Amino acid sequence: MEENINLTEKQELGTIKISEEVVSVIAGLAATEVPGVAGMSGGVVNGISEMLGRKNLGKGVKVEVGEKEAVVDLYLIVDYGVRIPEVAWNVQENVKNSIESMTGLKVVEVNIHVQGVNMDKEVKAEAKKQEN
Numbered sequence: 854m855e856e857n858i859n860l861t862e863k864q865e866l867g868t869i870k871i872s873e874e875v876v877s878v879i880a881g882l883a884a885t886e887v888p889g890v891a892g893m894s895g896g897v898v899n900g901i902s903e904m905l906g907r908k909n910l911g912k913g914v915k916v917e918v919g920e921k922e923a924v925v926d927l928y929l930i931v932d933y934g935v936r937i938p939e940v941a942w943n944v945q946e947n948v949k950n951s952i953e954s955m956t957g958l959k960v961v962e963v964n965i966h967v968q969g970v971n972m973d974k975e976v977k978a979e980a981k982k983q984e985n
Contacts (some may be wrong), residue, residue, distance in 0.1 A: 913968075
């Protein structure tokens, strides 16, 4: 009796395409999870959309997605007093791990562009010192 079962044969059901917007949202969320990141710098267009009540989760993220690889550019605002190289390294690692685990894409580059420093915490701390 001969069986015609071939377990190594894969049946192709179709293709999976992950949009750049999805990858940018994953990258933005992963970046803002890192301590020391105050937010993302999105420019004028994103600022207008937020004023209209629409939060853009891909704000401050530029992504190029190929068939199996991705390149990410992040535009960050960091908190005052943090070690910027350390925060940048942590952001790179978190973004790379998040994208690769969720999408299966290989992240080739995560480029960090520090666009500003958030002074809110420093200003609030100084105000409290002056009150006492």
